[in-house]
Amino acid sequence: MKSATSATSLTATSFKLGSPRLLALAQQLRLYKPPLSSPFDEESTRKLVSHVGFQELMAPVRLTLKKAAVLICLFEGDDGDLRVILTKRSSTLSTHSGEVSLPGGKAEEHDKDDGVTATREAEEEIGLDPSLVDVVAFLEPFLSQHLLRVTPVVGILWDKKAFNPRPSPTEVEAVFDAPFEMFLKDENRRSEEIEWMGEKLLFHFFDYKTGDNDYVIWGLTSRILIRAATVVYQRPPAFIEQKPNLKYSKMNQATSLYGKLKALNSCIRLPWRSCSKFT
Template structure:
């Protein structure tokens, strides 16, 4: 039987159809095994607990793209009263399917039946403050009128929606610098007002929505998203230098040699070199070009 989502596609705007097609082509970069933390940095760990949240997008009356959000019930033990995305922890019956987890939780929390949502993309998983692996699942609600919010009072106090593009703008946004895990980070707070209520969207929810908006609109936010981390890896002295057809080791030579730096993963051609043993401070592999001379430490250009 054809799902409600499939039936509504025929009446969807060309803009929404194009967006769905674009998002279906998105491939999350999970090959490194790293997660995006809720404060914007990668953590090379694999948490045992998994969760998924639903970023349910639909077209508003004015043609703008909007996302469904909730305000958590005040009686919850964690994050009570905060704005969040529908979602929760994975269960055995989900069969390791983040889409199933996100849509199941959305139905339990706000009465959004999975048949109304067309899952189109999975973004890079985020690492929550409590070390929970959270996967953003992007879904399209083709027919907003078919959804009648019925919040579960034990979990959700209110259901509302907001324009997705606001998470790329510097308007109604403020930030706070904090220290977490020995590093400085930026927490973003977005103030949003409806006709009768005021909401603050921050923390993991804000970080995920900034990422989703960047993917959807194909541009970065109009504000500094995170504090750069200029951490230097530890000193490296074990370098492999391959010299070819060079006999006189008492003089500097003017030929190119391959320099391989173990953990940094940097392969660089450099010249001239001398035979003097040296140590250097290895720079981060993200920096595009590193120039080395055996007489002195490595430098960035």
């Protein structure tokens, strides 16, 4: 959480550097409230949102999940378009090596909130000073394939020129940005349909080329970006997102789901492999 002094300074900076469009967007996002969860018990167990496209998956039992947060850092490009900062993970990492992701990572005990987690991790990974980022919204959490509860944090980078990327060589291979509206368009997008638990799911893959580099954005990252773009632009994507609404009311069903999520790990890392054995 920013101090009153730093918050005032940030506001002054935003009015100096931000366009009317970007300022209006910041105001809009500050008012955003994630959909409320329906209580399952006296402690109001929250809904979980999954990596594989279940927008509001109901969990009737309390699962102890580790928390993480990712930063959706938006800024205005030279042409006035809205852009988002992305990374390509190091090829030496043990998980998701070489994949495109959003800056972020696991929460630490001293983190006051998801905004602190996301901006702290972004600083560690790509050298983005947290004081440059104006956190304006928190989206509903997603459940990753490794059973992390990942909260997307939307932040605005008012002064892009003040950010000089310094990627951590052990974690990040490249830092780049992409047009944010791309994640609502059908252009440069392909999908793979997978049948799982009797439902047909669509995995979305966005192909993006910048300079001599080609990137594929998919999995949890593409799901989060589609959702975030839907909130920011206040319209649905131009393609079928197809998010089944599966509700489980019995303990054995929840246990079965938990096991299937773990079993699906290897499958969803290989998008062209059939997952029918998990249905």
